[in-house]
Amino acid sequence: MKVLQILPELNVGGVETGTVDFAQYLTRHGHTSIVVSHGGELVPLLEQSGTKHYTLPVHKKSLGGMFRMVKALRRIIQDEGVDVVHARSRVPAWIAYFACRTTKAAFITTCHGYYNNRLFSQVMGWPKLVIVPSEAIGRHMRDDFGVSSGSLRCIPRSIDMEKFNVPREETPGKSFYTIAIIGRITPLKGHTFFLKSMAKVARVMPNIRIWVIGDAPPAKASYKRELEVLVRQSGLQGRVEFLGNRRDIPQLLSHSDVLVLSTITEEAFGRVILEAQAAGVPVVATSVGGVVDIIDDGKTGLLVLPKDTDAMAREVMRVLKDRQLAGQLVEAGRKKLKEKFTLDQMALRTIQVYEELLNTLNILVIKMSSLGDVVLVTPSLKALRERFPQAKIYCLVGKESRHVLQNCPYVDGLIIYDAHHKQKGWIRTILFSHKLRKYRFDKIIDFQNSRKSHLLAFLSFPRESYGFKNGKWGSLLSHPLRTYRDDLPPVEHQFQLLKTLDISYSENMRLELWPSARDRAYVRELLDSEWLGSSTNIVGMNIAASQKWQTKNWLLESMARLCDILAGKNIRVLITGMEKDRWRGQELLSKTRSKPAVFIGRTDILHLAVLIEKCKVYITPDSAPMHVAAAMGIPVIAFFGPTDSKRHRPPAPKMVILEKKLSCAPCYKPRCPMMTHVCMRDISPEEVAGRVMEFMEDRK
Numbered sequence: 001m002k003v004l005q006i007l008p009e010l011n012v013g014g015v016e017t018g019t020v021d022f023a024q025y026l027t028r029h030g031h032t033s034i035v036v037s038h039g040g041e042l043v044p045l046l047e048q049s050g051t052k053h054y055t056l057p058v059h060k061k062s063l064g065g066m067f068r069m070v071k072a073l074r075r076i077i078q079d080e081g082v083d084v085v086h087a088r089s090r091v092p093a094w095i096a097y098f099a100c101r102t103t104k105a106a107f108i109t110t111c112h113g114y115y116n117n118r119l120f121s122q123v124m125g126w127p128k129l130v131i132v133p134s135e136a137i138g139r140h141m142r143d144d145f146g147v148s149s150g151s152l153r154c155i156p157r158s159i160d161m162e163k164f165n166v167p168r169e170e171t172p173g174k175s176f177y178t179i180a181i182i183g184r185i186t187p188l189k190g191h192t193f194f195l196k197s198m199a200k201v202a203r204v205m206p207n208i209r210i211w212v213i214g215d216a217p218p219a220k221a222s223y224k225r226e227l228e229v230l231v232r233q234s235g236l237q238g239r240v241e242f243l244g245n246r247r248d249i250p251q252l253l254s255h256s257d258v259l260v261l262s263t264i265t266e267e268a269f270g271r272v273i274l275e276a277q278a279a280g281v282p283v284v285a286t287s288v289g290g291v292v293d294i295i296d297d298g299k300t301g302l303l304v305l306p307k308d309t310d311a312m313a314r315e316v317m318r319v320l321k322d323r324q325l326a327g328q329l330v331e332a333g334r335k336k337l338k339e340k341f342t343l344d345q346m347a348l349r350t351i352q353v354y355e356e357l358l359n360t361l362n363i364l365v366i367k368m369s370s371l372g373d374v375v376l377v378t379p380s381l382k383a384l385r386e387r388f389p390q391a392k393i394y395c396l397v398g399k400e401s402r403h404v405l406q407n408c409p410y411v412d413g414l415i416i417y418d419a420h421h422k423q424k425g426w427i428r429t430i431l432f433s434h435k436l437r438k439y440r441f442d443k444i445i446d447f448q449n450s451r452k453s454h455l456l457a458f459l460s461f462p463r464e465s466y467g468f469k470n471g472k473w474g475s476l477l478s479h480p481l482r483t484y485r486d487d488l489p490p491v492e493h494q495f496q497l498l499k500t501l502d503i504s505y506s507e508n509m510r511l512e513l514w515p516s517a518r519d520r521a522y523v524r525e526l527l528d529s530e531w532l533g534s535s536t537n538i539v540g541m542n543i544a545a546s547q548k549w550q551t552k553n554w555l556l557e558s559m560a561r562l563c564d565i566l567a568g569k570n571i572r573v574l575i576t577g578m579e580k581d582r583w584r585g586q587e588l589l590s591k592t593r594s595k596p597a598v599f600i601g602r603t604d605i606l607h608l609a610v611l612i613e614k615c616k617v618y619i620t621p622d623s624a625p626m627h628v629a630a631a632m633g634i635p636v637i638a639f640f641g642p643t644d645s646k647r648h649r650p651p652a653p654k655m656v657i658l659e660k661k662l663s664c665a666p667c668y669k670p671r672c673p674m675m676t677h678v679c680m681r682d683i684s685p686e687e688v689a690g691r692v693m694e695f696m697e698d699r700k
Contacts, residue, residue: 001354002032004082004105006073006092008059010040012214012245013184014157014271015088015112017042021160024049025347034080036073036092041247052080058092061120066095073099084354088112093123101463106357110155111137113268114289118144125151126461128440129357131350133157133269134290140266146438153353156293157271158346161337164278166254176207177320180256180281182249182272183263185216185224190262190286193307195227197262199234200313205320210240213252253279258319258326261285264306270294273301274341277333282326284315294341300333361391362439364460366446366453367401368417370546371605372624374401375631376490376650377447378408379509380498384445385410387503394439396456403605407514415439426452433459443501446477447494466497487644491651509651511631515606515613523603523610530597532614535572539692540612540629542620543577543584543600548670551642552621554680556584560591561685562619566692567594574599574615576608576625617695619688621680622648630655635695637688641679642667656691658683 003026010016019035020042026033027050034052037043038059047053054076058069073095077085082105087093093109100107110131115121124130125145131153132138138154141147179198183189191212198210216224224242231240246252253259259276261267266289273294276283283301285291295301302319304311319326363384367377374397384393392412395405399418405411415436417423423432429452437460444457446467457465458476469480484496495505527533541559545552563573573596575585585600603611609628612618618629621639629636630652638649640659644666649657659665660682664674672678 001351002034002081002083003086003354004034004036004077004080004084005086005088006036006058006096007088008038008092010035010037010042010046010053012041012247014269016040018157018271019088020046020049021158021343022347022350023051024160025343027051029347031351032080034076034082036076058095061091066091069095070098074103077103077105083358084108086110087124090115090121090124093126097123097126101461106354108353108357111141111268113137114140114266115144121145126437126440127151127357128360128362128442129153129353131155131353134293136266136289136293137268148438151440153349155346155349155353156290156341157269157274158341158343159271159274159278159337160343161278164250164253164275166250166279168254168280176209177205177257178209178211178255179258179260179316179320180211180213180252180276181260181262182213182275183261184214184220185212185227186220187223188263188265190264190306191223191227192230193264193309193312194260194262195230195234195236195240197260197309197312197316198240199236200309201316202236202239205317208239208320210236211252211256212240212242213244213246213249215242215244249275250279253281256281258316259283260312260316261291262306262312263288263291265289267291274337277301277330277337280330280334282319282329283333284312284319286312294336296332296336299329300336301329359390361388361443362441363388363391363393364396364415364436364439364441364444364457364462365393365411366396366444366448366457368396368398368419368448368453369401370398370624371401371404372627373447373490374398374404375511375513375605375624375627377494378405378410378512378631379491379651380445380447380494381405381408381410382512383495383498383503383509384501387501394441396436401605404513407516407606408512409514429456430459432456436460445497445501447497449474466500468497487647489647489649489651493647507651510633511627511650511652513606513609513628513631515610519606520610523607523614526599526602526607526611527614530574530599532572532574532597536616537571537696538574538615539566539571540574540576540615540618540634541596542618542623542625543575543588544581545621545623547580549621549623549642551667551669551672551677551680552623552639554621554639554683555677556588556591558681558683558685558688560588562688563588563592563596564594565685565689567596569693571692571696572597574611576600576603576611617692619692626650635698637691637695639680639683641665642669642672654695656695658687658691 023033036054039055085096085105087096087109108127109124111124125147138152259281269290286306287303297303302315394413395411396415441462444462444465446453446457449468451472454473454476465477466479467477469482474480575598577600579601581600585598612629613632617635619637620626622643626638627650630650635654637656645657645659665679
């Protein structure tokens, strides 16, 4: 595996040291290790291990500079053939995120601390998987940045214990004790409270020396001067030594009697605690953030509240005076360290997360329109599942059509788009894209191919997006299909897109629906209410297409005549339709002598599927029920006129198309421009009845 780690600099610090340790592990275990940073004193040590280092100014919060670094990093990723890019800080994460988008490299972050600037820090939660060093940081990323629990992987920081295997000089009855604090000199690390507590210790135990290991960054130089003043005011001159940044931490710890961590804010982890435990030094620490993941109070260390100088002084003196307690803390701390916090454990778990990341594929299929169109997408969903069996596949569907796929075995979840209420209008649609981004989609296949769907695909920030370049903002897609045919049946038309994913169309493609046992029980009761429960000769008929397409509807007079013809042949007819069609049902009943069973407005899409399944034949204009009947494998007689059957017929082995070839057809008009409705009028009840009887004979 080729792993690229990116961080601002490689000077002394917990994150930097951990990066070098992990890079050394990678090279020892046969992986290719690359690190990108602005440089620092740890670079020679890094390169000695066989890691390649690139020096780039990836530490500057300059928009122009970050933009230039995206291009530079992308070139490195491509030239080196990087598999995983691991960002360990925010500026590098922004650069890495956009650099990875047009490469095959996977992007991952480790959140090493608490982030205040939420807008600038959002990128740390954008990868599909986010590593956190402690449960506290995990809660922070979940609660403050909306990262789902399923995307978080907790991998504590670790140390190379061999580096701290330095012999200690234990002198019985020693004349003085050494108290150490290690870390950057910043207000958050609580040096002020540490020194105040040390003044209290010195009044009781004057035989102490205090090592302040670490230095202040340039921006905090004034804070260090304040600490120097505090040392003089507290009477600690001669006892406190500011040692600055040091490379010999193991040796310094071997001469220390207690380590104090005095952080006053939420500490991400506290690597220095592990270093002390590995070196055999007892620890007194403030109970903040990830520290509680390391220290079991009274067992592996002693905890005090932040800023409580009295408690800190008391516990430090307790450790110095009770050497038996100190030994017990060291022994228990080392035992826990070996069980949970070794470099090998951390590195192995990190590589496992990399492998999980590389094997994780999130796919979104967009089909937000009508019921029938969503039924038509089922062969594509099946083909995608067969092509990507391990992928997480989601489908973005309209609120009205969500029931079509609620039991679909080929998808892992549905995302609902409410075009008439919650997502009505462009502004709400754009805001809705924030929800989609949380899924971290790798591929988006847009079967809707509208302006809104193309915009949503773009704003979801997928690695790849597919759709037709049809004059509806198709240029927003990363892989727009420019050459395609519009005269193909709908399912075959979809597979023009899927072909770009190496998925081919097959003539045996079929629509599918998945009614539940509850749906079937409901339909049994429905049929029993009309004395149809035991009937075998049933023909179903859809009374109307959608409200928009009045031109698709067969004449009510023709329907009434057909009902009477079929009744004369001892065939029961049931009428289906939507709530809006109730008046049509009443008018139909007034025109027929046979009184068919009317179920208009009494079924949802899956109830309708079960109802149609009970029929020997189903008769319908070009509409969603036509696709439902095809999905249930029931013979279909379909009427076409204003629309072209070649472009809209579903794949079905038992389908008869009744379509009159007129000069005005197909017109694709919701109202008949000729005012005659002749394309539907010319389909006679006798012709339909003849086709019904042919199917009935075949099914005997």
